[in-house]
Amino acid sequence: MLSLPPKLAAKLATPLQIGSVAVKSRVLQSPLSGVTDMVFRRLVRRYATESMMYTEMVSASELNHLRQLPKVMEVAPDEHPIGIQLFDCRPDFMGEAAQKAVAEGADTIDINMGCPVNKITRKGGGSSLLRQPEVAADIVRTVANAVGVPVTVKTRIGWNDEEINILDFAQQMEEAGAKMLVIHGRTRAQGYKGKARWEWIRRVKEILTIPVIANGDIFSVEAAIACLQETDADGVMCSRGTLGYPFLAGEIDHFFKTGSLLPPPTIAERLQCAKDHLLGLWEYKGKRGIYQSRKHLAWYTKGFPGAGELRDRLSRIENVEEGCLLLEEAIAANAER
Ligand SMILES: Cc1cc2nc3c(=O)[nH]c(=O)nc-3n(C[C@H](O)[C@H](O)[C@H](O)COP(=O)(O)O)c2cc1C
Structure with missing residues (x-):
């Protein structure tokens, strides 16, 4: 303990x-x-x-x-x-x-x-x-x-x-x-x-x-x-x-x-946070924010089944809708984790 x-x-x-x-x-x-x-x-x-x-x-x-x-x-x-x-x-x-x-x-x-x-x-x-x-x-x-x-x-x-x-x-x-x-x-x-x-x-x-x-x-x-x-x-x-x-x-x-530990965020919570991050960057910086988001999204998508493939796809997104859709699918697929 x-x-x-x-x-x-x-x-x-x-x-x-x-x-x-x-x-x-x-x-x-x-x-x-x-x-x-x-x-x-x-x-x-x-x-x-x-x-x-x-x-x-x-x-x-x-x-x-x-x-x-x-x-x-x-x-x-x-x-x-x-x-x-x-x-x-x-x-x-x-x-x-x-x-x-x-x-x-x-x-x-x-x-x-x-x-x-x-x-x-x-x-x-x-x-x-x-x-x-x-x-x-x-x-x-x-x-x-x-x-x-x-x-x-x-x-x-x-x-x-x-x-x-x-x-x-x-x-x-x-x-x-x-x-x-x-x-x-x-x-x-x-x-x-x-x-x-x-x-x-x-x-x-x-x-x-x-x-x-x-x-x-x-x-x-x-x-x-x-x-x-x-x-x-x-x-x-x-x-x-x-x-x-x-x-x-x-x-x-x-x-x-x-003196007590918080329960770690679930995979779905981490992915939701990634989506909030993407939306924030889009609102704040526009297209430049989308390009910047790629490295962040790669950092979020580690340590769960399918993370590698998701990371790969997120690292190529061209617009906010594409990123949100990928993340929403992953959130739904990881709802129980
Ligand atoms: C991507 C990246 C950007 C950084 N940018 C800054 C910065 O702007 N100013 C700064 O003082 N340190 C910067 N650092 C250094 C970190 O603040 C920190 O001192 C260093 O990463 C050591 O801590 P860590 O071993 O916990 O990562 C940066 C580090 C990384 C990895």
């Missing part, structure tokens, strides 16, 4: 304090580029009613140029608490973008210092900031001076195994004014491979006074508990475990708050 040690249960019963913002859940939904748009966040919010959510990462310097970007930053009035995540390496651009983000409704500004993608690191953003702690600190200071909301940082443990500098780096971010640190327990070189090294998160937690959130390999309630026990972190952030499964943050939060 799963249970929470009393000390951990007591901590989980208190709000997560991010500077001036108190959040009534210690389970956070991560920013995921190409995934955590308003449609996805709305699905997560159904189950994780009090969790902190994040937009996809937003380029601070391209904010004024790209047509799609304002939408990436868009936040609905009923979405709080929510952070807008920015990336770039130029403090002045970041400060300006942060002001726009606050005007859009951000409760916090998160700075991406963990993205491993070459296109971003080559320009000095994302995880390459781990190698330029002075620039990173300058960004935090500049953004904190530009806005009244708390500034947070999401990063990795280092650039590669030879350069694991998260202990010094984390301290520098705290000194620069960061109000929370989210640590993905992998190096940039690891990408998403290998296991997340939670032991480094524990070491950071030992030396910081601001909240430390553990990220990496939180795929279940069991993993969330194990991670908090190992790291003593102030909360967990779910990421890949939510792809095609927007139930995860809510499931973990429910266990943290009640």
Whole structure:
């Protein structure tokens, strides 16, 4: 039987304090580029009613140029608490973008210092900031001076195994004014491979006074508990475990708050959620939403008889009607599962 040690249960019963913002859940939904748009966040919010959510990462310097970007930053009035995540390496651009983000409704500004993608690191953003702690600190200071909301940082443990500098780096971010640190327990070189090294998160937690959130390999309630026990972190952030499964943050939060496990969604419920996702993307983004929905629908359709064939057909849909019909048939066929 799963249970929470009393000390951990007591901590989980208190709000997560991010500077001036108190959040009534210690389970956070991560920013995921190409995934955590308003449609996805709305699905997560159904189950994780009090969790902190994040937009996809937003380029601070391209904010004024790209047509799609304002939408990436868009936040609905009923979405709080929510952070807008920015990336770039130029403090002045970041400060300006942060002001726009606050005007859009951000409760916090998160700075991406963990993205491993070459296109971003080559320009000095994302995880390459781990190698330029002075620039990173300058960004935090500049953004904190530009806005009244708390500034947070999401990063990795280092650039590669030879350069694991998260202990010094984390301290520098705290000194620069960061109000929370989210640590993905992998190096940039690891990408998403290998296991997340939670032991480094524990070491950071030992030396910081601001909240430390553990990220990496939180795929279940069991993993969330194990991670908090190992790291003593102030909360967990779910990421890949939510792809095609927007139930995860809510499931973990429910266990943290009640000590009991929610029954997992049935196949039919998961497929219904997939249909809601498709309809949402169509309404919000039109044809572009249909193309984007294909990868989501593939993530939803795993682990039941006929899933492979359904996935294959959903990955080629051209319009919303076609997708809905396939999903409705699958829902009817799986009504008893
Ligand atoms: C498709 C995808 C998109 C991501 N986009 C972002 C992003 O925009 N901002 C960010 O800070 N991290 C991003 N990440 C990293 C995740 O937030 C998270 O740190 C990482 O996946 C580790 O957690 P996990 O092992 O539970 O997946 C992304 C990861 C994936 C797989």
